[in-house]
Amino acid sequence: MSPDRVTAPGETGPGHAGIVLRLRGVSVAYGNRLALDGVDLTVRRGERVALVGPSGAGKSTLLGLGNGTVVPTQGRLDVLGVEPRALSPGALRTLRARIGSVHQQLHLVGPLPVVHNVNAGRLGSWGRLRAVRSLVRPLQVDEARTALERVGIGPDLHVRTDRLSGGEQQRVALARLLVQDPELVLADEPVASLDPARAEDVMRLLCGLLEQPTGHRRTLVVSLHDFDLAVRHCDRVIALRGGRVVLDVPVEEVDEGTRARIYDLAPGP
Numbered sequence: 001m002s003p004d005r006v007t008a009p010g011e012t013g014p015g016h017a018g019i020v021l022r023l024r025g026v027s028v029a030y031g032n033r034l035a036l037d038g039v040d041l042t043v044r045r046g047e048r049v050a051l052v053g054p055s056g057a058g059k060s061t062l063l064g065l066g067n068g069t070v071v072p073t074q075g076r077l078d079v080l081g082v083e084p085r086a087l088s089p090g091a092l093r094t095l096r097a098r099i100g101s102v103h104q105q106l107h108l109v110g111p112l113p114v115v116h117n118v119n120a121g122r123l124g125s126w127g128r129l130r131a132v133r134s135l136v137r138p139l140q141v142d143e144a145r146t147a148l149e150r151v152g153i154g155p156d157l158h159v160r161t162d163r164l165s166g167g168e169q170q171r172v173a174l175a176r177l178l179v180q181d182p183e184l185v186l187a188d189e190p191v192a193s194l195d196p197a198r199a200e201d202v203m204r205l206l207c208g209l210l211e212q213p214t215g216h217r218r219t220l221v222v223s224l225h226d227f228d229l230a231v232r233h234c235d236r237v238i239a240l241r242g243g244r245v246v247l248d249v250p251v252e253e254v255d256e257g258t259r260a261r262i263y264d265l266a267p268g269p
């Protein structure tokens with residue numbers, strides 16, 4: 001089945017400044033297992049895109065393409081205007097510094113003070129020497145404090161991170177994202193392990209962090225198992241099934257039947 005709509009209004013070509021992520025006929029195979037099968041899609045600057053679909057549909061694989069951890073087996077991929085496969089290791093590092101990743105696991109270093117975990121968001125842009133210096137004596141402490149305040153955590157930057165509650169640690173991870181200041185945020189089931197109230201809270205916080213003081217919005221692509229969360233927090237829903245895009249619509253076009261169609265539809269031809 002072809003997707004209901006693969007939106008591409010305003011697209012004028014590969015160099016179009018508003019395009020953050022573009023896949024053209026992208027397939028990904030793990031051995032003989034086809035995880036993505038000829039996917040076409042375009043994500044524009046400032047969009048909040050939810051990836052939904054049943055388990056094994058290809059959502060994580062698609063997000064992996066965005067951050068360069070997965071390489072297309074076939075097709076053309078552009079991320080922030082470049083093709084990751086064509087980059088040198090150094091250029092790939094530079095690209096990754098512009099992309100924020102959020103996972104179910106927070107990847108914090110528990111025994112380290114909070115400030116270091118927040119500053120880890122800068123590692124992609126700091127040189128090695130600077131990173132080591134900051135471990136000895138934390139750099140950019142005021143910015144770390146501001147980021148923590150923005151996510152609603154008190155001023156104690158020097159407490160061990162693993163002494164904080166699970167919810168507070170989640171906020172430290174979001175403060176790390178904030179100091180990284182990425183142009184594109186890729187979040188792979190960031191709230192899967194949380195109860196509904198916490199999931200709502202984290203999604204609200206994450207979406208709030210996308211808003212920049214300049215009035216611009218960072219782009220978000222987030223995979224979510226909770227369809228209602230996707231509709232409440234995103235402005236576009238892309239459904240994958242069997243490695244194919246089966247639906248791509250603005251949330252205003254989501255109706256009562258959409259959920260059933262996503263989860264009960266037969267896979268595409």
Ligand SMILES: Nc1ncnc2c1ncn2[C@@H]1O[C@H](COP(=O)(O)OP(=O)(O)OP(=O)(O)O)[C@@H](O)[C@H]1O
Binds near residue numbers: 035054055058
């Ligand atoms: N590293 C891998 N090696 C082999 N097969 C893989 C690998 N990663 C994913 N797959 C397979 O590719 C398909 C798509 O997996 P993917 O994790 O992208 O789906 P998903 O939609 O994110 O699933 P879930 O919602 O369960 O996380 C699945 O059939 C999966 O088993």
